[in-house]
Amino acid sequence: MSKSSTPAIQFKDVSRHFGDVRAVDHVDLQIADGEFFTMLGPSGSGKTTCLRMIAGFDQPTSGQIFLHGTDVSYLPPYEREVNTVFQDYALFPHMTVLDNVAYGLMVRNVPKDKRKAEAEKMLELVRLPGLGKRKPSQLSGGQRQRVALARALILKPRVLLLDEPLGALDLKLRQEMQLELKALQEQVGITFVYVTHDQEEALTMSDSLAVFNQGRIEQVGAPAEIYESPASEFVAGFVGVSNLIRGPLAKQITGSTATFSIRPEKIHILKAGEKPPSEAYSAGGLISDVIYLGMYTRYEVDLGGGNILTVAQQNLTTTKGKPLAAKGQQVQLFWEKDHAKQIGAK
Amino acid sequence: MPSKTVNREERAPLVIVGMALAAVLFLNLPVFIIFVYAFTTDSQTFTFPLPGLTTQWFGIAAGRNDLWEALGLSIRVALLATVLAMLLGTLAAAAVSRSKFFGREAVSFLLVLPLALPGIVTGIALRQTMGVLDIPFSFFTIVVGHATFCMVIVYNNVLARFRRMSWSIMEASADLGANSWQTFRYVLLPSMSTALLAGGMLAFALSFDEVIVTTFTAGQDSTLPIWIFSQLTRPRDRPVTNVVALFVVLIMAIPILLSYRISQRDGETQLNR
Numbered sequence: 211m212s213k214s215s216t217p218a219i220q221f222k223d224v225s226r227h228f229g230d231v232r233a234v235d236h237v238d239l240q241i242a243d244g245e246f247f248t249m250l251g252p253s254g255s256g257k258t259t260c261l262r263m264i265a266g267f268d269q270p271t272s273g274q275i276f277l278h279g280t281d282v283s284y285l286p287p288y289e290r291e292v293n294t295v296f297q298d299y300a301l302f303p304h305m306t307v308l309d310n311v312a313y314g315l316m317v318r319n320v321p322k323d324k325r326k327a328e329a330e331k332m333l334e335l336v337r338l339p340g341l342g343k344r345k346p347s348q349l350s351g352g353q354r355q356r357v358a359l360a361r362a363l364i365l366k367p368r369v370l371l372l373d374e375p376l377g378a379l380d381l382k383l384r385q386e387m388q389l390e391l392k393a394l395q396e397q398v399g400i401t402f403v404y405v406t407h408d409q410e411e412a413l414t415m416s417d418s419l420a421v422f423n424q425g426r427i428e429q430v431g432a433p434a435e436i437y438e439s440p441a442s443e444f445v446a447g448f449v450g451v452s453n454l455i456r457g458p459l460a461k462q463i464t465g466s467t468a469t470f471s472i473r474p475e476k477i478h479i480l481k482a483g484e485k486p487p488s489e490a491y492s493a494g495g496l497i498s499d500v501i502y503l504g505m506y507t508r509y510e511v512d513l514g515g516g517n518i519l520t521v522a523q524q525n526l527t528t529t530k531g532k533p534l535a536a537k538g539q540q541v542q543l544f545w546e547k548d549h550a551k552q553i554g555a556k
Numbered sequence: 557m558p559s560k561t562v563n564r565e566e567r568a569p570l571v572i573v574g575m576a577l578a579a580v581l582f583l584n585l586p587v588f589i590i591f592v593y594a595f596t597t598d599s600q601t602f603t604f605p606l607p608g609l610t611t612q613w614f615g616i617a618a619g620r621n622d623l624w625e626a627l628g629l630s631i632r633v634a635l636l637a638t639v640l641a642m643l644l645g646t647l648a649a650a651a652v653s654r655s656k657f658f659g660r661e662a663v664s665f666l667l668v669l670p671l672a673l674p675g676i677v678t679g680i681a682l683r684q685t686m687g688v689l690d691i692p693f694s695f696f697t698i699v700v701g702h703a704t705f706c707m708v709i710v711y712n713n714v715l716a717r718f719r720r721m722s723w724s725i726m727e728a729s730a731d732l733g734a735n736s737w738q739t740f741r742y743v744l745l746p747s748m749s750t751a752l753l754a755g756g757m758l759a760f761a762l763s764f765d766e767v768i769v770t771t772f773t774a775g776q777d778s779t780l781p782i783w784i785f786s787q788l789t790r791p792r793d794r795p796v797t798n799v800v801a802l803f804v805v806l807i808m809a810i811p812i813l814l815s816y817r818i819s820q821r822d823g824e825t826q827l828n829r
Binding site for chain 2: 318
């Protein structure tokens, strides 16, 4: 499928109100063709409502939604060239796996032999060959997930919508499926719109992502952009660990009263007797807590005035309990000036 | 249905087995007695031991036209009441479970009320309503009377299914290109069919043996239960009633057993009313 310059999906000033609740509030959004796009946000932030409006299960109160340049705002789901993978998979419990996958072709009156062959092919694509005769209840969560994928992809949609599809899986399987989904998306080359509340998942898979909060989009960008330069305090806190310096302390350290965000792994702890490099910000504080996390150790450093910074130090050498002894000590921190991002600054 | 708990570590104590047996006897012994006295040679009284065995009552029963008419009427009433109940009960369940509207809780309560109301109240209420509206008693007034409680049975069964069903399968169907009719035909109907069937069979069984509401709405017609009832006051040919009862039990066992099997398989549909 050739990529076009027309966005796969476009929201023009879309709002969806449920009574007094503004589930989606004046959202403008463009999703490029062939992109793995993630809508990230806490529950109730409007991301799922946006997805449902693309699928056609819900309609905007105002504004327009375009699919490949066509206004689909009020089209029913069955007239849209998008397919959905549901959070609870929504497999038809009374049908076999093969009939589930072939359903989209069946309602389009594709002859039986052809749709069976096609469904077998899809099951191979999602690495479930030979399971066609089973009922969904005889499959594991991960397998059901794949069946739902195969069923949605059989119609060769130009856009695939995924509503927290990995939410019900355990951590290990979820991480596997993340990589697999990403690979699948590159293989079939269509636009994936993925809804999740898991920031790590969003960073892992997306070409770009939108961070939702209270019905609005806080920031759209590539994962690195969102993580390294959060546009708002909300984004700084929701994607990664919130590490903010503000008020008098910000003035004292940076010379500006703006609010700054600094990621925990970018902060260094000075060893005794060392001096911070001249081209760096530095601050002193008290280690109020130490948490050993295997790959790294997390320190909570109280800089005074209500400013607490989280500092992550990789455990490069065997540490065996040593870091925990640091609790209650006075330390000097420093970080490169580039790494302190002023919130909202371009 | 074989029970899975039978082979657990210990057997049930004898006392409990005895009590279970007693309960089964208590419930079913009278039915058994009916069966036995369908073969007695004594036409007036039930004496024990039986004075002799005969199958003549089967022939006599087969020759009674009033019996056949009553049976035919009962079957027609039960069928029509069941079909009505399945339609209305399903629609009501869909409305209550799927949409939110003002007074929904009240409606849901009022729908189940006819089950809790004594049949005699339902009967009087219907009779008076028909009187006020000047509706003559007929086949249809019996059907309407039966439909009131049959509908609740179907409603309860289907509602339980709807509450447990994942409605995203309907969205999934639409998402995959099915129009409303296709979604109904391929997804909704198969998903609720067992609940609907179990409800329908129970409704049929209930309608078939209903006496109280029927006496108030039937006019001159006799359904089978009413015919049996009227036989009790005539001492002649008593065992004929027993023959009929025997057949009724055998016939009713089929839908009840089927409905039981279906609900066992689903593990959810309510058999109680």
